[in-house]
Amino acid sequence: MTGRTRLAVWGDPIGHSRSPQLHLAAYRRLGLDWTYDRRRVGTADFADALASLDDTWRGLSLTMPLKEVAYAAADELDRHASLTGAVNTLLLGETLRGFNTDVxxxxxxxxxxxxxxxxxxxxxxxxxxxxxxxxxxxxxxxxxxxxxxxxxxxxxxxxxxxxxxxxxxxxxxxxxxxxxxxxxxxxxxxxxxxxxxxxxxxxxxxxxxxxxxxxxxxxxxxxxxxxxxxxxxxEMLLFQAVRQIRIFRHGDQQRELPDEAVTVDIMRSASMED
Missing domain, CATH: 3.40.50.720 (NAD(P)-binding Rossmann-like Domain)
Known part of the structure; x- marks a missing residue:
């Protein structure tokens, strides 16, 4: 992977999303020089948008209405994604791994x-x-x-x-x-x-x-x-984001972040900022 590591949340509508504040606060705390943006993407645009990503992209958070199309696009699914038929997290790479962190x-x-x-x-x-x-x-x-x-x-x-x-x-x-x-x-x-x-x-x-x-x-x-x-x-928004960050950092939503309780507190505070 070359260049700065990139991540984003996609959905439609997306302007209200607090995910950028949560994720960026965590990345600063963890010392990761990662970007995290929001992008308006609908179901009709999803396949082309996904295909356009280069190897600087690490992963995506997906909100409505993309959880079912992300489920269909994933090569591998975790247990919660398999049970719900919904993917809200994609870890990019040679294999497209889909997770549900809402559960x-x-x-x-x-x-x-x-x-x-x-x-x-x-x-x-x-x-x-x-x-x-x-x-x-x-x-x-x-x-x-x-x-x-x-x-x-x-x-x-x-x-x-x-x-x-x-x-x-x-x-x-x-x-x-x-x-x-x-x-x-x-x-x-x-x-x-x-x-x-x-x-x-x-x-x-x-x-x-x-x-x-x-x-x-x-x-x-x-x-x-x-x-x-x-x-x-x-609280679900916060803790599902923590699990997404675990995936983007470790590839595993069960593996905790370093000093995770501190990171969670920082994310909570960041969500209250304008």
Missing amino acids: GGIVDAFTHAGVTAVRSARILGAGATAASALVALSDLGVDAVEFRARRPEAVDRLRPTAETLGVRLTTVDFSAPAADVDVTVATLPSGTVLEAAVATPLAAVGGTLFEAAYAPWPSALAALWPSANVISGF
Whole structure:
């Protein structure tokens, strides 16, 4: 590899992404003279954009709507990518290696908040993040997951994954009576507001809330929840980025960075800067 090492986050839209602040703060801390930019790339442009990269490029972060096309493009997949059908990290080279760090980011967000074991859970929504949430909950030890989605049929695509993981999956209407669960994972689009008659009972028996959305904050759902039991989606963004940096540095999302706790604190601070 010649020239300065280059990385970037791709997606559409992409202007709102905080990934450059997070990654660049970590690279400075680690003494790496690496660049990390953002680029607007849609699904129709992805193949040509990927083919245009030269050997100065180390890797890519992928956000919506590119996670499925990146999955299809990868030569090798890690376990979490295989289970979810989504790749948010590509390590470039002779072999194109695809990873999903969203799953680990959710696990790390729960763990950082003191939630290290989960038996029962409720997932709100059935979009792209729901698949990563399902796998993350399995990694935390969940036995059963209840889904509530606008389109219950959308949950059907997750049933094979649940069967592979040995997780019992059920689907109910948003307005159905709610039983106690250890955690609730909200994967609804940012800005979604559930009727109070629906949201209030869920907050009463929903355990710890992981709200995937983080802007604006607090979300309407998080505002109803006991504040001590709420985890912002920013935590997933932060910890999945840490795992991406592990991959770009070591080729392995399980191998920690030097003095990683310090690096995480620096990344968190950098995200608050304009």
